[in-house]
Amino acid sequence: MNDVADEVLVGRVAQAGDERALSELYDRYASLIYGAGVRYLGDRALAEDLVQDVFTAVWRNASGFDPGRASFATWVYRITRNRATDLIRRRRARVRTVSSDPPFEPGEEDATGELSRSFDLASALSRISPVHREVLTLAYFHGLSQSEISRRTDTPLGTVKSRTTAALRALRKSMLEDEGR
Amino acid sequence: MNEHLQLRDLLGPYVMGALGPEEERKVEEHLEACPSCREEVSDLRLAHERLTDLVSMEETPPRELKDRILTGMPRRETRWVPLAAAAVLCALAVLGVLYASGFFAPDEVASANLQATDLAPEAGGELRVRQDDPNAQAELEVWGLPQPGEDEYYELWFGKEGGRMSAGTFTVDAQGRETLYMSVPEEASGYDQVGITIEHFPKEPRMSAAKPVLTGELEES
Numbered sequence: 001m002n003d004v005a006d007e008v009l010v011g012r013v014a015q016a017g018d019e020r021a022l023s024e025l026y027d028r029y030a031s032l033i034y035g036a037g038v039r040y041l042g043d044r045a046l047a048e049d050l051v052q053d054v055f056t057a058v059w060r061n062a063s064g065f066d067p068g069r070a071s072f073a074t075w076v077y078r079i080t081r082n083r084a085t086d087l088i089r090r091r092r093a094r095v096r097t098v099s100s101d102p103p104f105e106p107g108e109e110d111a112t113g114e115l116s117r118s119f120d121l122a123s124a125l126s127r128i129s130p131v132h133r134e135v136l137t138l139a140y141f142h143g144l145s146q147s148e149i150s151r152r153t154d155t156p157l158g159t160v161k162s163r164t165t166a167a168l169r170a171l172r173k174s175m176l177e178d179e180g181r
Numbered sequence: 182m183n184e185h186l187q188l189r190d191l192l193g194p195y196v197m198g199a200l201g202p203e204e205e206r207k208v209e210e211h212l213e214a215c216p217s218c219r220e221e222v223s224d225l226r227l228a229h230e231r232l233t234d235l236v237s238m239e240e241t242p243p244r245e246l247k248d249r250i251l252t253g254m255p256r257r258e259t260r261w262v263p264l265a266a267a268a269v270l271c272a273l274a275v276l277g278v279l280y281a282s283g284f285f286a287p288d289e290v291a292s293a294n295l296q297a298t299d300l301a302p303e304a305g306g307e308l309r310v311r312q313d314d315p316n317a318q319a320e321l322e323v324w325g326l327p328q329p330g331e332d333e334y335y336e337l338w339f340g341k342e343g344g345r346m347s348a349g350t351f352t353v354d355a356q357g358r359e360t361l362y363m364s365v366p367e368e369a370s371g372y373d374q375v376g377i378t379i380e381h382f383p384k385e386p387r388m389s390a391a392k393p394v395l396t397g398e399l400e401e402s
Contacts, residue, residue, distance in 0.1 A: 169225065
């Protein structure tokens with residue numbers, strides 16, 4: 001399942017209500033959506049609501065996704081941005097109603113396009129081979145050294161180093177494919 | 182393997198700062214003399230920097246959230262792939278009878294064509310509402326809307342004599358388009374008008390200050 005493209009997975013959700021496909025999409029994007037929620041909404045409970053709202057929208061509306069118009073990452077980014085905007089507005093209204101203190105001002109919602117670029121990179125990462133994705137995931141997201149990756153994957157250290165180079169090269173190529181769309 | 186190829190294989194860990202001092206020194210000496218490896222390093226560094234940005238953006242959600250979300254998904258009709266054409270024909274015949282007899286209500290319960298106002302004369306849109314217990318689901322498609330300013334956003338409203346109710350907020354892409362899906366609360370069933378306004382942070386929407394960019398009549402299908 002982890003070598004299947006996002007667009008194929010969302011197609012399975014649309015066609016067959018495939019919960020395993022939805023689970024795989026969750027594994028690929030939930031941390032990014034939750035992180036964006038914490039950053040822009042300034043509240044972990046609301047960030048959880050954001051993740052829930054986004055995946056419920058993906059589940060309900062998968063059949064409306066058109067891969068000819070946008071990548072899955074772009075589509076789910078738009079859903080995230082719109083839901084975050086809605087949650088920010090509702091939160092401000094609620095704070096205003098229950099408290100006379102000045103409302104907490106969450107960060108600007110992706111004013112720099114950083115979140116959009118992060119979704120694009122998550123998409124590019126999902127398109128490289130599983131063996132390349134594994135070495136980058138262990139190094140960047142689990143913080144393992146090259147020696148630790150060698151032990152964890154039972155792979156010679158020299159191979160881990162050359163594989164890391166090949167993985168970054170593959171990711172760069174995948175990023176360029178996105179930019180060329 | 183010649184030295185160039187050996188050192189080229191180390192460029193990934195090099196840009197990550199993951200080499201020991203001896204290997205790092207060898208790579209740096211090689212880079213001084215090898216333009217193609219310098220070019221490779223600048224390409225790999227772009228991927229490295231973007232990955233570092235992504236890591237700083239991501240945060241692992243609570244472990245139980247995934248189970249809560251996946252087990253809480255609303256039940257949905259599964260479209261089974263038929264095993265044989267005969268089965269399809271048989272099913273279609275049965276469905277045809279059921280539709281003809283009024284056994285099934287159509288999915289779409291209401292829709293509205295959204296008309297532009299002077300604030301956005303090039304804009305248009307469609308809203309379709311489908312029943313999905315306990316709430317209805319609305320699909321909104323808009324086009325030709327101006328890009329909202331830095332503190333602005335669009336808001337979808339259901340309206341009726343004497344009041345209106347917010348159904349969600351959104352922005353549009355660079356082409357002024359957006360397609361979005363939202364739950365419509367049960368209490369929206371008595372509303373017969375639809376409007377999209379442009380709103381400003383941090384002001385709360387006010388009826389007196391409403392600036393509709395699209396309006397329409399919600400008609401039952």
